[in-house]
Amino acid sequence: MAGTSSPEAVKKLLENMQGDLRGLSLECRKKFPPVKEAAESGIIKVKTIAARNTDILAALKENSSEVVQPFLMGCGTKEPKITQLCLAAIQRLMSHEVVSEAAAGNIINMLWQLMENSLEELKLLQTVLVLLTTNTVVHDEALSKAIVLCFRLHFTKDNITNNTAAATVRQVVTVVFERVVAEDERYKDAVDQPAAVQGNSNRRSVSTLKPCAKDAYMLFQDLCQLVNADAPYWLVGMTEMTRTFGLELLESVLNDFPQVFLQHQEFSFLLKERVCPLVIKLFSPNIKFRQGSTTSSSPAPVEKPYFPICMRLLRVVSVLIKQFYSLLVTECEIFLSLLVKFLDADKPQWLRAVAVESIHRLCVQPQLLRSFCQSYDMKQHSTKVFRDIVNALGSFIQSLFLVPSTGNTSATPNQTGSNASGNTGSAQTNPGVLGMGGGATVLPAFEYRGTWIPILNVTVQGSAKATYLEMLDKVEPPTIPEGYAMSVAFHCLLDLVRGITTMIEGELGEAETVIQATTEAASLPAQSSEQDLQSVSDQSEKELVSRAVWEEMVNACWCGLLAALSLLLDASTDEAATENILKAELTMAALCGRLGLVTSRDAFITAICKGSLPPHYALTVLNSTTAALSSKSYSIQGQNVQMISPSSESHQQVVAVGQPLALQPQGTVMLTSKNIQCMRTLLNLAHFHGAVLGTSWQLVLATLQHLVWILGLKPSVGGALKPGRAVEGPSTVLTTAVMTDLPSISSMISKLFENSQYLDDVSLHHLINALCSLSLEAMDMAYGNNKEPSLFAVAKLLETGLVNMRRIEILWRPLTGHLLEQVCQHPNSRMREWGAEALTSLIKAGLTFRHDPPLSQNQRLQLLLLNPLKELSNISHPDIRIKQLECVLQILQSQGDSLGPGWPLVLGVMGAIQSDQGESLIRTAFQCLQLVVTDFLPTMPCTCLQIVVEVAGSFGLHNQELNISLTSIGLLWNISDYFFQRGEIIEKELNKEEAVLQKQAEEKGVLLNRPFHPASPFDCLWLCLYAKLGELCVDPRPAVRKSAGQTLFSTIGAHGTLLQHSTWHTVIWKVLFHLLDRVRESSTTADKEKIESGGGNILIHHSRDTAEKQWAETWVLTLAGVARIFNTRRYLLQPLGDFSQAWDVLLDHIQSAALSKNNEVSLAALKSFQEILQIVSPVRDSEKPETPPAINVSVPLVVGTTTATSLGRSFMRTDSIGERIGRYNGSEPPVITDEIEDLNLWWAAWNSWYRIGSESTRPPITCDKLTFIPSQPFLTALIQIFPALYQHIKTGFSMDDLQKLGVILHGAVSVPISSDASPFILPSYTEAVLTSLQEAVLTALDVLQKAICVGSEGMQIMYPAIFDQLLAFVEFSCKPPQYGQLETKHIANAKYNQAEWVALNYVPFAERSLEVVVDLYQKTACHKAVVTEKVLQNIIKTLRIPLSLKYSCPSESTWKLAVSSLLKVLSIGLPVARQHASSGKFDSMWPELANTFEDFLFTKSTPPDNLSIQEFQKNESIDVEVVQLISTEILPYANFIPKEFVGQIMTMLNKGSIHSQSSSFTEAEIDIRMREEFSKVCFETLLQFSFSNKVTTPQEGYISRMALSVLLKRSQDVLHRYIEDERLSGKCPLPRQQVTEIIFVLKAVSTLIDSLKKTQPENVDSSTWAQVIALYPTLVECITCSSSEVCSALKEALVPFKDFMHPPAAKALPRKIPVL
Secondary structure, eight states: OHHHHSHHHHHHHHHHHHHHHHHHHHHTTTTOHHHHHHHHHHHHHHHHHHHHOSSHHHHHHHTHHHHHHHHHHHHHTOOHHHHHHHHHHHHHHHHTTOOOHHHHHHHHHHHHHHHHTTOSHHHHHHHHHHHHHHOSOOOHHHHHHHHHHHHHHHTSSOHHHHHHHHHHHHHHHHHHHHHHHHHHHHHTTSOOOOOOOOOTTSOOOGGGSOHHHHHHHHHHHHHHHHHTTOOOSSSTTOOOOOHHHHHHHHHHHHHHOHHHHHHOHHHHHHIIIIIHHHHHHHHHHHHHOOTTOOGGGSSSOOOOOOHHHHHHHHHHHHHHHHHHTTTOHHHHHHHHHHHHHHTSTTSOHHHHHHHHHHHHHHHTOHHHHHHHIIIIITSTTSOOHHHHHHHHHHHHHHHHHHSOSOOOTTTOSSHHHHHHHHHHHHHHHOTTSTTTTTTOOOOOEEEETTEEEEOOOOSOTTOOOOSSTTOTTOOSOOOOOTTHHHHHHHHHHHHHHHHHHHHHHHHHHHHHHHHHHHHHHHHSGGGOOHHHHHHHHHHHHHHHHHHHHHHHHHHHHHHHHHHHHHHHHHHBOOHHHHHHHHHHHHHHHHHHHHHTOHHHHHHHHHHHHHHHSOTTOOOHHHHHHHHHHHTSOEEETTEEEOOOOOOSOOOSOEEEEEOOOSSSOOSOEEEEHHHHHHHHHHHHHHHHHHHHHGGGHHHHHHHHHHHHHHHTEEEOGGGOEEEOOOOSSSOOEEOHHHHHHHHHHHHHHHHHHHGGGGSOHHHHHHHHHHHHHHHHHHHHHHTTSOSOOOOHHHHHHHHHHHHTGGGHHHHHHHHHHHHHHTGGGOSSHHHHHHHHHHHHHHHHHHHHSOOSSOGGGOHHHHHHHHHHHHHGGGOOOHHHHHHHHHHHHHHHHHHGGGOGGGHHHHHHHHHTOOGGGOHHHHHHHHHHHHHIIIIIGGGSOGGGHHHHHHHHHHHHHOOSOHHHHHHHHHHHHHHHHHHHHTHHHHHHHHHHHHHHHHHHHHHHTOOOOOTTTTSOHHHHHHHHHHHHHHHHTTOSSHHHHHHHHHHHHHHHHHHGGGSOTTHHHHIIIIIIIHHHHHHHHHHHHOOOSBOOBSSTTOBOOGGGSBHHHHHHHHHHHHHHHHHHHHHHTHHHHTTSTTHHHHHHHHHHHHHHHHTSSOHHHHHHHHHHHHHHTTOOOOOOGGGOOOOOHHHHSOOOOOSSOOSOGGGTSOSSOOSSHHHHHHHHHOSSOOOOOGGGOOHHHHHHHHHHHHHHHHHHHSOOSSOOTTOOOOOHHHHHHHHHHHHHHHHHHGGGOOHHHHHHHHHHHHHHHHOOEETTTHHHHSOOTTSOOOOHHHHHHHHHHHHHHHHHHHSOGGGGGGHHHHHHHHHHHHHTTTSOOOOTTOOOBOGGGOOTTSOOEEOOOOHHHHHHHHHHHHHHHHHHTTOHHHHHTTHHHHHHHHHHHHHHHGGGSSSHHHHHHHHHHHHHHHHHHHHHHHHTGGGTTTTTHHHHHHHHHHHHHTOSSOOOTTOOHHHHHHHHHHHHHHHHHIIIIIGGGGGGSOHHHHHHHHHHHHHHHSOOOOSSHHHHHHHHHHTHHHHHHHHHHHHHHHTOTTOOSHHHHHHHHHHHHHHHHHHHHHHHHHHHHHHHHTTSOOOHHHHHHHHHHHHHHHHHHHHHHHSOGGGSOHHHHHHHHHHHHHHHHGGGOOOHHHHHHHHHHHGGGGGGOOOOOTTOTTSOOOOO
8 A cells, every 4th residue: 555655656646647548538539539538638637636735646536536537438438449448547546546436336337338248358357356355435236236247247158257257256255255354343442332132033124234244244145045046135237146156155255254244143144044044945955865766756856966056055064064053053953964864875975975075074173073062962852963973974884884885876887987986096096005016906995794995095184175075166976986985984083083082181181280270279278269269169160061071972972983993993904094993992992081981981992802802702801891882772863873793704914823711722713913903002002091991901901811812922020921832732823923023012011011100099909900800710710620821910910019019008908819819729730829929029029119118117018018928828739838938038038137027927927837738848938947047036026036936846846857846946945045145135125015015905904915924024935935845845756855855954954044033933833844744644645566667767776666665765854854953943943932842743753753664764763853852873974964054154153143233133143153063063972052951841752752662662463474573773773862861851760761661672672673684783693792772772771770870869769670671681592582473583594585584692682681780780789679679589580591591592601601690699699688688588589599509500401412521621610610609608608598498409419419320321421421520519518518517506417417328328329239230241341321420429438438537526427427337348349340440449439448447346336436
């Protein structure tokens, strides 16, 4: 504009105008003078205007009518040249806008005339255009006239003019509407008048419109009239009009100027009242027409659809819907319904194609679709338009597959032509396809059940570029290439999905961010004003409304979409198309998920899943979902749209063959590349939209599981999948394409689960639940067969758990619960193994993960993590337990230091192993325990130490592996050592813990409940340890018992000092005595059956070859241990209140052990008895008494208690350790301290001793092979106890007690020994050695005797009893004691290998006893008691037995000793007896003594044959000694001795002096030969006694005389007999015996005579002499004997007679014989 108003431009205009006028005047000079004149006056006018006005242009405009006039006149000439010049000039004026309204009207009228004359038509059009576009002066009629002019020119015969006119009309119409827009713009700032009240008809008067708007209104109204074939109101002068052109104009106006219609109610009214009815009316032929229906069937002929109009109508409809939908809701509903109908299969192909294009235009406008949904689908009684559109597309696509595209007469004459055109069309649209692969044409296409439809490249994604809607020049319907409609419909679906999802997700995102922002704002307290809160509630309301729309949209479209997409997916043979379909399904699934529409989400996911699997694959999850879906059939205009099941024909390349995952796999299944493509989509879906999958995880994972199985992927460490071999059946066959893909598929699957860390908690739970139910299915399948199970779910549970460690708490329970309760208990070992692997990996990972806060501060989490490990203990499968224990071992190795409160659980796992669970399991568990004990005791809470003890103990009790049991006992020892070393620390910690527990218990009002409660916690720990060892001490296996026992007692010995004093009470009663009871019970009931071997090839020693013998060892060990504790810790035990009861119980145990029928036990019991009595028996070096524990511990001995007050007591008992050490280390025997001065204790011990002794030595009533007879060592030990015991009870030791003792001693000595033991115990028979038992018995008596000796007077009455006892023993020399009914053999006859009992050689014992008797008697002969109780008589009585036996004694030494003892005793006793002669206390002794002498000197036993002369002489000399004793000790004191006794002695001497002849010749000979000396002594004694001067009593004299006469008489007889025999024998010599006898008699006679001579005469009776002399004749008679010996003896006998030879005196005979 500025260009035309510049001075230069104005100047140029003026010059041009003047030039034009001049030219005009020249042209018209001749023919048209008026024109010429007008031109010239015009020049002047112009010049005048230029000269007078400053604003030349305004002045020109003002006078434009005049200025233009000459040109108008020029045009009127109708001369072409002039007309052209004038039109050019007029155009110039117009372009400078110097034409007024009036002038313009004139110009238009002039143009109309030219038009009517058909002059300069193109120039006319140009001028009109310039006039209308350069300014707005043309209005109303002028304008309408100008427009009509253009229309008229459009319908000329000239093609160029027609086209130009059409273009001009379009432009002019546009200009008219542009003016309205400009006008509105101008007036927009002015205040709008209030809207006029609408009339009833909703028609507003046009008068209210502004000028430009009014023109536009009139124009538009007339266009509608014209299209409707009605007369125009405003465009007066129209002669002709086409509907197609009118429709095009309407479309362009509606499309270009929607705001005019929306802003002006008048225009809106036009739309509603005129345009829409028009469109509907014009559509009617298309609606009514049915392709293929014959005309005859309808009453009136149906008008055929006309392509140009139909297509233009659809364009108009598209614009109406797009631009004015909000105004024309109802009308649009009709249009849309029509569109949907046009897709019907019975409509012409071109109509369907154009309709699809129109729908495509709608589909790319999601906001519009949203509006449809809001306006129709969401209204109650409205058509569900949006749903119908989608469903129509679906059924359209289906119809293309199901109905072959024939029968369309307008399309092609035949099918082949159609195919050809389709091919060429597609080749042109997609030129890159042909010629691939050496001329083979591979076209992208859909193929379904034999129908093949190519995919054409029709449009760019997201834009609806129509082909047939743009064919405005075509009159005939075009040929639609095959596949075109399908391709457009396909794109419709894709764009629909893309549009909807993009829109809704965008809005969702905004809504979420807004809500987040508002909630954040609201959460700031300072700013939460009411207004903000209001906005939040508004926002949420808006959100609710929007959500409702979104949900409705999805609900409306998903079924149709799914049906169509599933079909296309199945039919697609093109990878790109497949990809697009899958993408659409994926985005829809994700959207549904986001909106929480479960059914639709699951349906889309199912579709993808089904696509991933081979056709007809039996997968329950999917089939059930599909069944649910297909039961809903969607009715689309009376047509049922079913979910079409996939066709079984695959046009895809097979890329993998594998086995289906089924219970009974039938053959193999094939995977195509499309399956793999679907699988990738599925993975992407899960990968990117996992958060919205919810319960569909089930579908997704089930499908993946099956695919993974078919592809042969197997889980590896950590749960990732790796290609593995197919386990059974035909191997999986994979093409290289898939092989290269497998790693990426595997990693995608892994990534999918890795991404679970970004899911929210709820989604994560859905994922886990899905995996768990998958796993359950896999487990069901794996039941009852040993097939390889599918481990996909378990592996992925593991993977999910591992990546979600940071929030493991929320998924731990469902995760581990499933693994524990289901997988790990499954009968299929592979399944179990993986379950355990997964669980243990999770636990290990959970413990090593760096949690926040760390586990050390989050005990609850740590226990949560460890709990499943403990729960595994409830599963009995060994493979699971092995995994569990390996896990524990690894946890210990990596996390052992930081387990803290988790220790009880970990220890619980080890402790849960049962004996029956197999060696390897126990071994692994034990390995863990060893690790704990060696490395982790210091790091665990002290409260767990008790558990460690219990677990270690439980391993001791396992009977699978002896070594483990033994090692576990070793561990208990190590644990005790640890307690000892760290006692203070442990005690502090336990006390602290105890205080807490105590407090809690008080708060709850309950008592604190723990074992051994009253004891302190630290002591309880010890007690638990002791109790555990105690249990092991009664284990069925001897080795364990032995080891446990040793450990228990060593522990109590070494560490017992740490216990509080009061705790000892528990140790004694609950631990030690309890143990003793159990051992005693087991021992007494043990089996006596022989055990052949100790397992394997181990031989068992005969001393342990029965259970009873093995238990005996245990009993021994236990009793010894307890006794040792009583001994070494007596200073601790005695102050306890119930020591005496404990003492009694212990004695009871000792007693029952001592009386058990087992030598080993009984002997050991006595050793223990000795120990508790503190009798330290002499020991070898190797058995030195154990040093008391105090010495083992390097604690300096402190005087006073240690300063450990913080712990409430000292750890070291210092009371008497010093002196105890001194006592133990000193070389002198231990001094019995006054520690057990309590007499009751000693008497209890005595009673026990007595009971043991009396029971064990009492002979059995019946005797058989199995009779138990106590052993010698036992008896020896028993008796050896007495002396020490006696020291303590001697003060109260009564006669009764002595008698009891006597019974036991006698019994003990009487016990025989078994033949197999005799060689070790018995000395050889000839050695006179005592057994140790006999020694002990004598020692006991010795002790007593010594005690009595120094004791009070009262005690001395015990002497006789002791003598009795000893004398009883003396009798054994000749009469061994009988032990009940038991037959004993003499030792010489016993066979060692037979179970016989052998009597001991009692001789040495009896002899020693005799010596003791003599010894004792020597000391005590004068004691009152000894005298009173006739001890001497008893001694004599006892000695009489061996003396009378003499040679018949078992041992020769016996009688010799008896003689010598008798002599010694008599030498002491006879004086005492004489002393007490008057009291009569010895009266009964004398006859006994006489008998004894008699029995001994004239024994009935014969000496053995082999006795030598020397021996005999020795023996004779003993006899002589006896006679000498009689002559010195008895006969001289005859007056104090009873005369009967003396008489007996005399008779005996007489008997001894001359031996009568024995019956046997040889015996007599030996006898006589051997006893000469004896006879002589007897004789001499007799004589000496007879004639001794000391004889005082007449009585005695009588005895001597008597004796002499007897003697002489016997001599006389012997001599007579000899003479007789000699005479009779003749030449035969007489027997040697008789000869000896006669010699002896002769010698006796000579001796007698000698004796008589020596005797005082008054002592010899005269008759005696007479008898002597009477012998002489007889002697003389013997002279004739032949024996020289007799002769010499006779000579000696006769010689003394010479003293009788003296002259006889008269009457001298009566006188006494004179002294010779």
